[in-house]
Amino acid sequence: MSTMTEPHTLEWHAAPFALRVDVDDAGRPRLTRMLGDRAADVAIALPLVEIVTTTCSKRAGTRFDDTELGARLRYRSHRHRAEGERDVFEVDLADAETGLAATVTWSTVPGSEVVTVSTTVVNEHPTRRHELLFVSSVALGDARWDADDTTVHSAANTWLSEFRWQTLTYRERGGVDVAMRAHGGASTRSAQCIVGTGTWSTSENLPMGAFEAPGGGTLLWQLEANAGWSWRVAESPTRDGGALRLVLAGADALTHGWSRVLAPGESHAAPDATFAWSTSGLEPAVAALTAHRRRERAVYRTDRPVAVVYNDYMNTLMAEPTTDRLLPLIAAVGRVRADVFCVDAGWYSGEPGWWHTVGEWQESATRFPGGFREVFDAIRAAGMLPGLWLEPEAVGVRSPICEELPAEAFLQRGGVRLVEDGRHVLDFRHPAAVAHMDAVMDRLIADYGLRYVKFDANLNPTPGTDVGGLNPIEGLRRTAVAWLDWIDALHARHPDLIIENCASGGMRCDWQTLSHFALLATSDQQDESRVPPISANAPLVVPPEIAGVWSYPQAGMSPGAVHTTLVNSLLRRPILSGHLDRMDEKELALVATFVDVHRGLRDEIATAEPVWPTGLPGWDDPWVTWALCCASSTLVSIVHRFEETVAEQRIPLTRLRVSADAPVIVEQLFPPRPASWRIDGGDLVVRLDGPDAVVFRLQE
Known part of the structure; x- marks a missing residue:
């Protein structure tokens, strides 16, 4: 419930969270408590929102806590309400001088042990424009996070080596003790910054992390941002030493070159941040966050009957499918009783170097002289649903689509279409881009009965787009949102279509993206001995039942290698590959056993805690x-x-x-x-x- 227990204290309880906002005599609010297991208030409380504009600065250095405008925001009102099954608490803030106002919203499903924080800034000044350079999703300070012994969990995430979690104390990460008391109790000027850039939102790091105290108290977070984000950890002095502060945010001027001009009446929403709290280490917090994720993506469970997907790419056809190569594979895969057969890249071109010609998404007459329907009919006859690989955002520089669509349907800088690796990038804000891909998908579904699609993204257009006079990174952020809007509209038009999210493997693992898809391709790693840590750590990012992991058994493989590649995906979402058509009866029987075992475990996996x-x-x-x-x-x-x-x-x-x-x-x-x-x-x-x-x- 939300009450005014004192004239200047706001409280909201959503176990295990118990927020307390103290408002001083000048109306300045500070988040003095977030966690419900601790009676004492925090010693290094922060404003509810941190904002930097061109006229209201931050401190020198890389920190974004205690910003000038954040400190000036004053309490205006608060509300406690129900919104469906969610319990919601909102606080309104405003700065009289600039006319900027903000609303911070905490929400939870009672009993979930998870809370989501949303922040929106609005320009209420009648005539003045403001250029935002930084807006926090949330800023936290708590004396329990002692700088000497708090463990900070974080994860590097790069191509072929996804989900590499590190468990180091703040000091081990390089946060040295600089004797702040000798400098009048001043805070350090630097922060440890974890960053994601571009629409490959997780090509370097994950927008997740955790603080873990020596006693086991663990705060786990995910930042839900698909086009530029950061989280920063910095030390501030307390009476007893130093404690950590955490600031989560979307793209900003310092890190990404982002800004956004708010005209009177316009608003900007920071990415949502979701937290789980555990008193006994990381695993219970992950369990709570997993349950939250399952609940948030329930509307997209169109893939419920589907257990095992076969894809012809990995260590098999490698983007060279033809009718002659596919038909024996389809027959063999049908014998092991997979649910989907997905034809991967290369089906649309008979010439080498097709990377620069994609965009029409018509099957190659050279590869499929009897037509694509022959392949799809064979897939259905073998008892499987047909699937295809596409890269819908990409149009090769030599594709006729470049001439058919207006220039404004592509990402641009200075009126020139961006080129990345020989391809342009569609801007799904433009109706022509949407109409083109709608027509492609409607045709494939109508003509071939397509039931599964793997959407890949081998582009990361970090220069952004200035179409519409926007800051290029703000333009990129809006295109990333429009891309997800298109995915949702595709789901609505074709509710039986199962959509896989791939971006050269796991380069788009942010939850803002993942919540819109049936499963995630976790990696493109081709060595089965390198997959185990990727598969093991995947449930920190997605529920295990949507963590797609490749298994690619081959004829003549050693028993240990076959066991390893199959076990890698057995307790996840198998994406099967390999030349099953070259296997003998004993080898094929082992793969069929694997499929049957996984299918028997599917319901348990979908509710289990990792x-x-x-x-x-x-x-x-x-x-x-x-x-x-x-x-x-x-x-x-x-x-x-x-x-x-x-x-x-x-x-x-x-x-x-x-x-x-x-x-x-x-x-x-x-x-x-x-x-x-x-x-x-x-x-x-x-x-x-x-x-x-x-x-x-x-x-x-």
Whole structure:
């Protein structure tokens, strides 16, 4: 409930969060408490919004806490209301001198243990324009986040090596003690900044992180931004030393070159930020955030009957499909009972160098002399839904579409269409761009019965677009929003269409994007021994049932390699590939067993909580384990990656949420070949000699 417990105190309780906003005698509000497990107020409270304009500055340096305008905003009003199933608390702020006002909204589904913060700035001045350079999504300071011993979780995210989480204290990350007391108690001027740029929103880092205190208290966040974002951690002095502050934001002038001019009456919304809180470490916070994500994307569960997708690309046809190559593959994949057969890149051109000619999305007569319908009919006859790869934002510089569409339908700078890797980029704000891709999709669905589409994005047009007289990065942000609007409209017109999100693998893993898709292609990694840490860490980013992971078994592969590539995706969303048409009966039977095992686990995976029984894996860890805690059992994947390493792994049963004091039933689910294991002193001990992998179910 929301009450005025004191003349200048606002409170809102949404367990485990308990917000307190203290308003001083001058009307300045400060967020003095966010978490409900602590009675004492924070010692380094911040304004509810941090704003920088061309006339209202920040402090020197890279920090964006305690900005001039943030400190000047005054309390105006507040509201507590219900909005559907959500409980909502809003605070209105205003600055009389500039005429800028802001509304900060906290919302939650009661019992979810997750809260989302939204911030909107509006120019209420009757005549004056304001150029925004920075607007925070949220700014937090809390004395519990001691600078000496607070762990900061963050993740690097690059092509072929996604989801590389680091667990380091603020000091280990380079935040040195600069003796702030000797400088009059001044805060440091620098911040540790994690950044995403362009529409490849996660091509360098993830817009996620967490603070974890030594006692286990953990605040996990995700910033929901698909075209430029940052989160900053900085130290400020307290009576007892130094504590951390956190500022989350979308694109800004310092980091991205962004700005936005607000005319009178115009507003700007910062990206939403969502938080989960746990008193006992990272995993419970991830569980709460996973439940929140499942609830937020429920409307897009058009793929519910679909368990396994086969895609002809990875380590198989590699963008060279033809009728002759596809028909034997389709027959073999049908024998293992996959649900979808997706024809990947290359189907639209018979010439080399097609990268620069894409855009029409018509099948190649050279590759498919009997027509595309022959392939799609074969897919349906084999009991599968037909799918296709497209890159809808890209138009090659040699494509006839360049002449058919107006120049304004593409991203531009100074009236010149941007070129990235030999291609232009469609601007889905323009009706001609929308009409073109609507016609493409409607034709493919009507002519071929297309039921699955993989939308790839191998472009990151970081120069942005100044069409409409906008700052180029603001223009890029709006095109990214328009792209998602087009996806939603496509869903509405074709509700049975299943849409996969890919961007050279996991280069668009922000939740603003992911919440609009049926599944995510987590990586393009082609070495099965490098996939385990990617697969293991994927549920930090998406629910496990939409984390698409490649498995590409091949004829003649060693048993350990086949087991590894299949186990990589068994507890995720399998994207199967490989030359199944070249396999013997025994090899094909193993793949069919894998498909059946996954299909039998699908409902459990869709409601399970992810855990990491030996910790979040590092990129070169020889053993990688990941688990899903289901209603009455725990599923655990164990991979031994390197020949020369120790061949035994010990996993505490308590980390698998199984009591070490009770009899434990261990069932090997995959592969059929028995692995060596034992229960020893409260541990599950698994032996895998050489590279190999296994999946168990544990029950008490």
